[in-house]
Amino acid sequence: MPTGTGITTDTPTNLVIGAGLILRNHAIFGASMDNNVFRINRENVTAELNGIKGPLKGTHYIRRSEGIIECSIPEVSATVLAAGWPGSNSTPGAGMTVIDEDDTRRLADADYADWELDVERLNGGQFQFEADDAINTGTFEGTLADAEFFRPRYELHATWTAASNNSPHRIRVLDVAS
Numbered sequence: 001m002p003t004g005t006g007i008t009t010d011t012p013t014n015l016v017i018g019a020g021l022i023l024r025n026h027a028i029f030g031a032s033m034d035n036n037v038f039r040i041n042r043e044n045v046t047a048e049l050n051g052i053k054g055p056l057k058g059t060h061y062i063r064r065s066e067g068i069i070e071c072s073i074p075e076v077s078a079t080v081l082a083a084g085w086p087g088s089n090s091t092p093g094a095g096m097t098v099i100d101e102d103d104t105r106r107l108a109d110a111d112y113a114d115w116e117l118d119v120e121r122l123n124g125g126q127f128q129f130e131a132d133d134a135i136n137t138g139t140f141e142g143t144l145a146d147a148e149f150f151r152p153r154y155e156l157h158a159t160w161t162a163a164s165n166n167s168p169h170r171i172r173v174l175d176v177a178s
Contacts, residue, residue, distance in 0.1 A: 020119035030075035037070035038129035067169020074149035131158035132168035
């Protein structure tokens with residue numbers, strides 16, 4: 001059995017601490033609260049073969065893959081609210097902005113955006129968790145309470161495009177922070 005701590009000279013560089021920074025279309029979106037989350041949901045299918053007691057190595061196929069970023073944004077503005085409510089309209093008026101929706105059923109291409117969760121590495125560099133053409137598919141909701149920030153939670157799902165077979169979600173490991 002191996003002994004030791006498992007720590008290598010790369011350990012300090014590979015550690016990530018902190019919630020990170022949320023970007024929308026390569027611009028800072030606003031302050032975030034709570035945990036920021038990046039995940040890739042995958043659905044696999046495995047061929048079931050007669051006479052085999054379980055899955056056979058080499059027969060796993062990816063049926064579906066989806067990148068998701070979750071974040072809570074307390075820095076509320078008309079832009080932030082509209083980004084969390086796909087299909088809404090933001091109309092500035094005399095001293096106010098009204099955000100509502102009409103009877104449009106198909107969400108406009110403008111409702112989709114490239115989102116990133118950027119997290120600094122301890123000894124320099126950065127992790128970028130990216131979801132392209134993502135849209136908030138979660139319920140638009142935020143709790144209002146005494147001594148608490150209103151902070152809508154976004155569940156941003158990357159989408160594939162018909163024009164490209166490239167993955168709309170990825171993780172970049174940068175040696176230098178951008």
